[in-house]
Amino acid sequence: MTNNNPIGLFDSGIGGTSIWTKIHQLLPNESTIYLADSKNAPYGQKSKDEIIALSIKNTEYLLNQNSKLIVVACNTATTNAIKELRAKYDVPFIGIEPALKPAVNNSETQVIGILATKGTLNSELFNKAVKLYQDTTIIEQIGYGLVQLIENGDMNSPEMFELLKTYLNPMIKANIDYLVLGCSHYPYLIPQIKKILPPHIKIIDSGEAVARQTHTILKEKVGFNVSEKPHTAFYTNTDPKVLSEILNHEYPIEERDF
DSSP: OBOOSOEEEEESSSTTHHHHHHHHHHOTTSOEEEEEOGGGOOGGGSOHHHHHHHHHHHHHHHHHTTOSEEEEOOHHHHHHHHHHHHHHOSSOEEOOOOOHHHHHHHOSSSEEEEEEOHHHHTSHHHHHHHHTOTTSEEEEEEOTTHHHHHHTTOTTSHHHHHHHHHHHHHHHHTTOSEEEEESTTGGGGHHHHHHHSOTTSEEEOSHHHHHHHHHHHIIIIIOBOOOSOOOEEEEESSOTHHHHHHTTTOSOEEEOOO
């Protein structure tokens, strides 16, 4: 089965590029379109209705670019809007949710931490997932301010380090042995996080699982690109400087109004 149309991805800014990177590594022959909705970041502080409306806006933009599959590269948008997106559109959607299952299944202390946005932690989908793991203590922490700092290009700032210490030290004291990153922006903080966490605490994010699921859906339902020249497009609705930096200036970025 072949389909040369692009894979579409969207996020509330630059964080979903952590997901895009894993997909691009696994599927280098696929064309991709990435929407960084930085103008409306962070989604995690918005209402469910606002998140759904933004997700519909982004989806329609990607469908107008002939996307064959859409990756919701944002935990908050997935946990609040993917049900509505799947009901509204025929295109397959792949979401990103906090990877609780591998953390719970492998935890020896039966205490895990999750760092995520308010929108994700308060969502119905996330709270349903938590109820499946009654035997494990799950310490939830909203990452207030983290997305804004990343979007501003301040991920290595002293302010970021102090914020992370505030959020992670109580988890360390509670004896977590796994930290789940529940926001696609947060993998960019792993170098900072590793300076704070003891080495035995493992960090889990969802990028590789999303890439594998993308491969599966292409194989079973959509089709692979057989074109010799895959293309990559990055669009942002704010200054592209930080997005360009996070991609090591390897790709052209267009500033568009969407």
